[in-house]
Amino acid sequence: MEWYNIVIPIVTLVVGLIGGFVIGVFYLRKQIENMQNNPEAMRKQLESMNPETMQRMAKSMGLNLNNKQMQKAQQMMRNQKSSRK
Numbered sequence: 001m002e003w004y005n006i007v008i009p010i011v012t013l014v015v016g017l018i019g020g021f022v023i024g025v026f027y028l029r030k031q032i033e034n035m036q037n038n039p040e041a042m043r044k045q046l047e048s049m050n051p052e053t054m055q056r057m058a059k060s061m062g063l064n065l066n067n068k069q070m071q072k073a074q075q076m077m078r079n080q081k082s083s084r085k
Contacts, residue, residue, distance in 0.1 A: 043080075046077065047077055047080075049077075051070060051074065054070065054074070055070065055072060
């Protein structure tokens, strides 16, 4: 087995991981910058969320909302929507 059959895959893996990380950081920074520059677009995106999506998002943040809490969150979003018009 030649040395390059071992070295090339390892180098490719390392370069791919580093490249993916750099691209991910760049993309994330750009998204955060866009949200800070245009909070209205973020608000509209949150308002259009259906209950299942909200529940999934809460679970990803480590929260487990019951129905009452879910309804309260939706009501708060609706109130926020109507107060900004």
